Amino acid sequence: xxxxxxxxxxxxxxxxxxxxxxxxxxxxxxxxxxxxxxxxxxxxxxxxxxxxxxxxxxxxxxxxxxxxxxxxxxxxxxxxxxxxxxxxxxxxxxxxxxxxxxxxxxxxxxxxxxxxxxxxxxxxxxxxxxxxxxxxxxxxxxxxxxxxxxxxxxxxxxxxxxxxxx
Numbered sequence: 001x002x003x004x005x006x007x008x009x010x011x012x013x014x015x016x017x018x019x020x021x022x023x024x025x026x027x028x029x030x031x032x033x034x035x036x037x038x039x040x041x042x043x044x045x046x047x048x049x050x051x052x053x054x055x056x057x058x059x060x061x062x063x064x065x066x067x068x069x070x071x072x073x074x075x076x077x078x079x080x081x082x083x084x085x086x087x088x089x090x091x092x093x094x095x096x097x098x099x100x101x102x103x104x105x106x107x108x109x110x111x112x113x114x115x116x117x118x119x120x121x122x123x124x125x126x127x128x129x130x131x132x133x134x135x136x137x138x139x140x141x142x143x144x145x146x147x148x149x150x151x152x153x154x155x156x157x158x159x160x161x162x163x164x165x166x
Contacts, residue, residue, distance in 0.1 A: 012049035044135035045081035092131040
């Protein structure tokens with residue numbers, strides 16, 4: 001961990017193009033609302049901009065399809081951070097927990113599709129792979145549940161000094 005984490009995060013937030021989402025930052029977190037692919041695009045960009053080699057970092061992300069202000073978002077428009085954010089080829093670990101219907105089998109299939117290692121534990125799935133693949137996987141998981149109400153809680157970690165054995 002860095003003792004300069006607030007500056008790192010604020011810098012990452014400044015660099016991220018949020019023109020396609022609604023954004024609110026307070027003392028605890030940053031909230032993005034909008035079309036799913038734009039929210040994931042912004043989340044990935046912030047995480048990628050905040051990443052520093054050999055610095056442990058973790059991000060907490062909560063995704064839900066029950067926010068009413070996303071219904072009028074422009075569908076399928078270009079994700080603006082994809083071309084400008086650096087490639088996230090570094091290894092990331094994730095823990096995801098779905099609240100709502102059980103999507104464990106679907107999550108395992110999508111993890112394999114994205115080349116992610118996965119372990120299913122009670123209530124959660126653990127993942128390991130490139131950050132690029134992980135955020136693409138999250139977008140696909142969110143798409144796969146459709147209109148079924150869900151909350152997807154995700155913790156993403158990089159450069160952990162206590163790296164998990166796979």
